[in-house]
Amino acid sequence: MLRASSSYFAHSDTGRARRANEDAYFARSPVFVVADGMGGAQAGEVASRVAIEAFERGLDDGGATSAEQLLADRVQEANTRIHEMSQASQDRAGMGTTITAAHVGHHDVAVAHVGDSRAYLIREGQLSRITNDHSWVFEQVQAGMLTEAEAEKHPLRNVITRALGGALQVNPDASEIEARAGDVILLCSDGLTGMVPENEILRLVTENNGDLQKACQQLIDAANERGGLDNVTAVLVKTV
Numbered sequence: 001m002l003r004a005s006s007s008y009f010a011h012s013d014t015g016r017a018r019r020a021n022e023d024a025y026f027a028r029s030p031v032f033v034v035a036d037g038m039g040g041a042q043a044g045e046v047a048s049r050v051a052i053e054a055f056e057r058g059l060d061d062g063g064a065t066s067a068e069q070l071l072a073d074r075v076q077e078a079n080t081r082i083h084e085m086s087q088a089s090q091d092r093a094g095m096g097t098t099i100t101a102a103h104v105g106h107h108d109v110a111v112a113h114v115g116d117s118r119a120y121l122i123r124e125g126q127l128s129r130i131t132n133d134h135s136w137v138f139e140q141v142q143a144g145m146l147t148e149a150e151a152e153k154h155p156l157r158n159v160i161t162r163a164l165g166g167a168l169q170v171n172p173d174a175s176e177i178e179a180r181a182g183d184v185i186l187l188c189s190d191g192l193t194g195m196v197p198e199n200e201i202l203r204l205v206t207e208n209n210g211d212l213q214k215a216c217q218q219l220i221d222a223a224n225e226r227g228g229l230d231n232v233t234a235v236l237v238k239t240v
């Protein structure tokens, strides 16, 4: 189950408006992670880095345990550590981070996430979201109170409803999809999706899907050309 099966490229950029980059990523096949930290006095950078560190030893071969459960366990572990650190120091009080973690296997892709960093599947010229944002605007769209278009422009679009670090327990969403050869998985922070429309993301990935480094750079350039108001991180993985 836990075998590497992909080519990949990942990059993170501070953007044009922020002084520091509070995003972090991890990319070592078959495990890929994006985290988008928040909190003053560099605490956001600490939170996202600590979240990533929980994945650096890779996933254990869980035997009967599914990849999505292994990912969810690591998310929980990261949450505990960030929560403890936030309790231990004034400067780190209230720090938190999103996390979106994927295991890309030969036959399936498992994803666990908390917050609004997204995972997408790009297959045969179509882009689909694997994750649902844990955000106030997403909940309003689900409830029929806002349209997608209204949500994208809404002043509260950055308000997330779940994050790592806020409480001792966290409830990640975890799911698994079947993988096909040639699928591209994109993990990204909201610095990409807040700046670049999904049809443009799809176009840039599809046009460059033979060169993931170029695709990744063009996604980041597109966010910066539109203002680069946030840190932007993109991890691209192509299944073989």
Ligand code: CA
Binding pocket: 036, 189, 190, 191, 230, 231
């Ligand atoms: Ca962000």
